[in-house]
Amino acid sequence: MNDTTSASLNDPAYELDRAYVFHSWSAQAALTPLVIAGGQGSRVWDYDGRSYLDFSSQLVNVNIGHQHPAVTQAIIDQAGTLATVAPSAANLMRGEAAKRIVDRAPARFNKVFFTNGGADAIENAIRLARLHTGRDKVLSSYRSYHGNTGAAIVATGDWRRIPNEFARGHVHFFGPYLYRSEFWATTPEQESERALRHLERVIQSEGPTTIAAVLLESIPGTAGVLVPPPGYLAGVRALCDRYGILLILDEVMAGFGRTGRWFAFEGYDVTPDLIAFAKGVNSGYVPTGGVIISESIANDFETTVFPGGLTYSGHPLAMASIVAALDAMENEGIVANAARIGRDRLAPGLAALQEKHQIIGEVRGEGVFWALELVADQGTRAPLSGVVMGRIKTELLARNLLPFLADNRIHVVPPCVVTDDEVAEALAIYDEVLGLDLLA
Template identity: 85%
Template sequence: MLGLNERTSELDRAHVFHSWSAQGALKPLVIAGGLGCRVWDHEGHQYLDFSSQLVNVNIGHQHPSVVKAIVEQANLLATIAPSTANLARGEAALRIVNRAPDGFNKVFFTNGGADANENAIRMARLHTGRDKVLSTYRSYHGNTGAAIVATGDWRRVPNEYARGHVHFFGPYLYRSEFWATTPEQESERALQHLERVIQSEGSTSIAAVLLESVPGTAGVMLPPPGYLAGVRGLCDRYGILLILDEVMCGFGRTGRWFAFEGYDVTPDLITFAKGVNSGYVPTGGVIISDAIAAGFDTAVFPGGLTYSGHPLAMASIVAALDAMEEEGIVENAARIGRSVLAPGLAALAANHPIIGEVRGEGVFWVLELVTDPLTREPVSAAVMARIKTELLARGLLPFLMENRIHVVPPCVVTDAEVAEALAIYDEVLSLDLLA
């Protein structure tokens, strides 16, 4: 008789079709349970989760308040149409707008981040009467029609079916497209580049600029001084809306409720998803500025989703945001980033030349790995595969992307858990990885 790990793997290989993968050689890690910052398989092998799964389990695994709220809501009302008024939905929306900037009082709920961006793009086009959407090459906005075409990485290329999308280069000083040598220079030149793209595309044809406040999957690239405020200024100058994607970086990940709060900017539309309830139940949404919401007081918004504002998801949002407030979870993420991860990762970089750059804030960090710190040549896929194997063997569940280790634990991570992870990273990076 098969054990549960073997049974799980057998069923997965036989019947589950996985995303972003060639199916033949897959052997997914079996996960059976979790608590806090740890997960385990059916045989009890534990892993310290420094991936937060897809950088979303901000409140940690199996937070009792959130689980309880989902169970209570399921016993009360498991589902209801989005056309109705529901208390859980209203309370969730209230908690979200209470944390948004002044002038944001409405939330359109979606099933996740991709359709949040999809609907934000739709709102921008309807509000402005324009068509084009500008986004950066180093970005990820989701895997639905417009969202995947707004995405800048390789996943866009096989999926370019949506119209009206234009890409530009955002700031990334470590691999500057603009021959910059300082953050200020990178910001100035990136803004000049964006303005030239706006002018060249025809400013009156552009509905919105869509940016991740802090690009996540692309490499945790913190905006240099003045950049996001400068984008806001360009949008105002040319009558373009600014959509900030907070799907990954929002709700505590950067040590703030919203990442953009640290960059002197207020957008017109804010998209969010998994961080708002740690992904316990699928949800997302668009936080809509009053000026845009007012346009739909008399005009029909031509969009909707069967599970928009699903009561189980709404109950989980209420419980998650209340627990994050009461337990100081966002403040913990800020402290951990400032006092534990920042110095700990800097020490790793000082000891391991394979680390070309460390960057991040809160519990949102990346180690960019290179074969040579002078040439900055990225390490190979084979090196990254070995690093993943070695980290897992030592009980750490990582998030790896291209030549980067993303250091992204839950916002509830403790000093001791960070120390444990740093010791594992140190041990693995001490191996002869480039041989």
């Protein structure tokens, strides 16, 4: 951590931020951002040395943990060799990164188009689907978040779409969410069946020959870690095949270890046509993302120009961080650790909290990707108010836990390298805070 000579930096760091930085998704005058100076593993700290257990993974992206030495050293080494290169050139590190990603994808995927992050990965997946099919419409779920660029934000289903609806050809539908079912379902199987029937009716009503793709997060993340019920993703795949529609799976948040698997969809008997990724592929150490492209779509552009590109596509510093991150995750058993932590620690620990605290309406998730849905009343399932959620955040921070809160939920999303002791520490903090008289 930082020594006491740096203690005074907390104030100028905060003051400079408030004077000059314009923050996303915020009314600027209301902000009091936390100062973060450094981190290691599952912890971050400020310039005074106050440490927080990071159970947000920042924006659910620091899968390998903060400051993994192999990844930071790879970036340093690459900067000393070649700090940047045009995307039109061939570069060894870019090829190595693409090969490692393809090696973990399903067999019929053979190419990677690199982007600067998750939103433009979605943009280019949509572009590829439209070019391949010659169709325009993209269907996506109301309970989703796909990024803050033109088509990605309009594909998003939550409130952030509404002031940004400038892109064309987007249609939304309801996905499965048994706890708050749109379909009057009472079992996971019923929810799956009825959600699939709803989607098919939307496809039929929009006209199948106008639809390029169905775009889904394999497990919707920001919308609530909505683990798909049995048969749902396979059923979407079947509908896409029936009507000649491509399936794009958004693995930006759920991919690269977050669920205890390399890709979240591997647990659901489904193979998409295009895979969008970012975040966990290098834990955000350098901005990057991309689209993994199946062979039949990649072949379209063997003799036809692909009309898309980015100045920093396949940036060598990002590529070096991908190679180092994926190698370290493989060699150190980090994905397996996420699976074990989810199965043996988080699943039983969060279930025990639900038994103890009436404020928890539902627990759902897998790996290191969980949500506690908080309610004012278990009978009516009325969501906890924003005011009370604000109190919860304050109390968690006061106990040195950095949380991820969305709407009426606590998302329990530590790095994949989190230890048993760190999980126990976090569970004890959640237990204490949720036991307070928060509704008073």
